[in-house]
Amino acid sequence: MNSVNEIASRLSSLCRELKFPDAYRELFSEHAESIDPIYGNVPLNGLGKLLEREEKFLAATEVHGLTMSDPVFAGNYFCVGMTLDFTTQGQERRSVEELCMYKVENGKIVSQQFFIG
Numbered sequence: 001m002n003s004v005n006e007i008a009s010r011l012s013s014l015c016r017e018l019k020f021p022d023a024y025r026e027l028f029s030e031h032a033e034s035i036d037p038i039y040g041n042v043p044l045n046g047l048g049k050l051l052e053r054e055e056k057f058l059a060a061t062e063v064h065g066l067t068m069s070d071p072v073f074a075g076n077y078f079c080v081g082m083t084l085d086f087t088t089q090g091q092e093r094r095s096v097e098e099l100c101m102y103k104v105e106n107g108k109i110v111s112q113q114f115f116i117g
Contacts, residue, residue, distance in 0.1 A: 002107035008071040008078045011102070011109070015082070018063055024051050029108035036114045060089045076104045 007027055014023040024032075024047060034044045034053075044050060069081035079101045087093040099115040 004073060004076055004078055004104045005071075007104055007107070007109060008073070008080070008102070012068050012071065012080060015066060015068060018066065020054050020058065021051055024054060027109050029105070029110045032109055033111045035112070037116050038114075062087045064093065078102050078104070 011023055011027055014020070014026070028047050028050065030047045031045065032047055032050060034050050035041055036044075039053075044053060063084065063086045065083075065085040067083045071078040071080050079099055081097070082100055083095060083097050085093070085095045097117040099117070101113045101115070102109050103111040
Protein backbone atom coordinates (compact mmCIF):
# COMPACT_ATOMS: atom_id res chain seq x y z
CA MET A 1 0.00 0.00 0.00
CA ASN A 2 1.91 3.02 -1.24
CA SER A 3 -0.42 5.40 -3.03
CA VAL A 4 -1.95 8.42 -1.37
CA ASN A 5 -5.41 7.13 -2.37
CA GLU A 6 -4.79 3.73 -0.75
CA ILE A 7 -3.47 5.32 2.44
CA ALA A 8 -6.44 7.70 2.64
CA SER A 9 -8.87 4.82 2.15
CA ARG A 10 -7.19 2.67 4.80
CA LEU A 11 -6.97 5.55 7.28
CA SER A 12 -10.68 6.27 6.85
CA SER A 13 -11.53 2.60 7.33
CA LEU A 14 -9.51 2.27 10.54
CA CYS A 15 -10.82 5.54 11.97
CA ARG A 16 -14.43 4.60 11.27
CA GLU A 17 -13.78 1.41 13.28
CA LEU A 18 -12.26 3.59 16.05
CA LYS A 19 -8.89 1.85 15.59
CA PHE A 20 -6.79 5.00 15.92
CA PRO A 21 -3.63 3.36 17.39
CA ASP A 22 -3.74 0.75 14.61
CA ALA A 23 -3.86 3.55 12.04
CA TYR A 24 -0.74 5.12 13.54
CA ARG A 25 1.16 1.83 13.65
CA GLU A 26 0.23 0.83 10.11
CA LEU A 27 0.21 4.08 8.16
CA PHE A 28 2.51 6.61 9.83
CA SER A 29 6.24 7.15 9.42
CA GLU A 30 8.51 6.68 12.44
CA HIS A 31 9.28 10.40 12.14
CA ALA A 32 5.72 11.65 11.64
CA GLU A 33 4.71 15.06 12.94
CA SER A 34 1.35 16.11 14.36
CA ILE A 35 0.00 19.63 14.85
CA ASP A 36 -3.21 19.78 16.86
CA PRO A 37 -4.95 22.90 18.24
CA ILE A 38 -6.13 20.92 21.28
CA TYR A 39 -2.45 20.76 22.26
CA GLY A 40 -1.65 24.39 21.43
CA ASN A 41 -0.53 23.73 17.83
CA VAL A 42 2.88 22.72 19.18
CA PRO A 43 4.35 20.11 16.81
CA LEU A 44 4.75 16.63 18.26
CA ASN A 45 7.33 14.47 16.47
CA GLY A 46 7.85 10.73 16.35
CA LEU A 47 5.50 7.79 16.05
CA GLY A 48 6.09 6.69 19.65
CA LYS A 49 5.01 10.09 21.00
CA LEU A 50 1.97 10.21 18.71
CA LEU A 51 0.89 6.76 19.88
CA GLU A 52 1.42 7.66 23.53
CA ARG A 53 -0.69 10.80 23.22
CA GLU A 54 -3.45 8.94 21.37
CA GLU A 55 -3.55 6.12 23.90
CA LYS A 56 -3.80 8.62 26.80
CA PHE A 57 -6.65 10.38 25.02
CA LEU A 58 -8.51 7.12 24.41
CA ALA A 59 -7.97 5.91 28.00
CA ALA A 60 -9.71 9.05 29.29
CA THR A 61 -12.38 9.28 26.60
CA GLU A 62 -15.53 7.46 25.56
CA VAL A 63 -16.12 7.86 21.82
CA HIS A 64 -19.84 7.79 20.99
CA GLY A 65 -19.54 8.22 17.26
CA LEU A 66 -17.38 9.36 14.38
CA THR A 67 -18.16 10.41 10.84
CA MET A 68 -15.68 11.12 8.08
CA SER A 69 -16.04 12.70 4.68
CA ASP A 70 -14.56 11.30 1.52
CA PRO A 71 -10.96 12.45 1.06
CA VAL A 72 -9.93 15.36 -1.14
CA PHE A 73 -6.52 15.01 -2.81
CA ALA A 74 -3.81 17.43 -3.95
CA GLY A 75 -0.55 15.77 -4.95
CA ASN A 76 0.83 13.94 -1.93
CA TYR A 77 -1.68 15.59 0.44
CA PHE A 78 -5.20 14.60 1.37
CA CYS A 79 -7.84 16.05 3.68
CA VAL A 80 -10.90 14.60 5.34
CA GLY A 81 -13.63 16.24 7.36
CA MET A 82 -14.32 14.49 10.66
CA THR A 83 -16.93 14.87 13.36
CA LEU A 84 -16.13 13.21 16.67
CA ASP A 85 -18.78 12.77 19.37
CA PHE A 86 -17.13 11.96 22.71
CA THR A 87 -17.02 12.39 26.45
CA THR A 88 -13.73 12.92 28.28
CA GLN A 89 -13.62 11.93 31.95
CA GLY A 90 -14.77 14.80 34.15
CA GLN A 91 -16.22 16.77 31.23
CA GLU A 92 -19.51 17.02 29.41
CA ARG A 93 -20.21 15.15 26.20
CA ARG A 94 -19.31 17.16 23.12
CA SER A 95 -19.03 17.00 19.38
CA VAL A 96 -16.04 18.42 17.50
CA GLU A 97 -15.86 19.11 13.77
CA GLU A 98 -12.42 19.24 12.25
CA LEU A 99 -10.56 19.25 8.99
CA CYS A 100 -7.71 16.73 9.03
CA MET A 101 -4.84 17.26 6.58
CA TYR A 102 -2.20 14.60 5.88
CA LYS A 103 1.03 14.54 3.89
CA VAL A 104 2.33 11.27 2.45
CA GLU A 105 5.92 10.50 1.48
CA ASN A 106 7.42 7.12 0.55
CA GLY A 107 4.17 5.30 1.26
CA LYS A 108 3.70 6.62 4.82
CA ILE A 109 1.98 9.58 6.46
CA VAL A 110 4.71 12.01 7.51
CA SER A 111 2.54 14.80 8.87
CA GLN A 112 -0.95 15.50 10.09
CA GLN A 113 -2.55 18.78 11.05
CA PHE A 114 -6.01 19.36 12.48
CA PHE A 115 -8.19 22.44 12.11
CA ILE A 116 -11.14 22.58 14.48
CA GLY A 117 -14.26 24.43 13.35
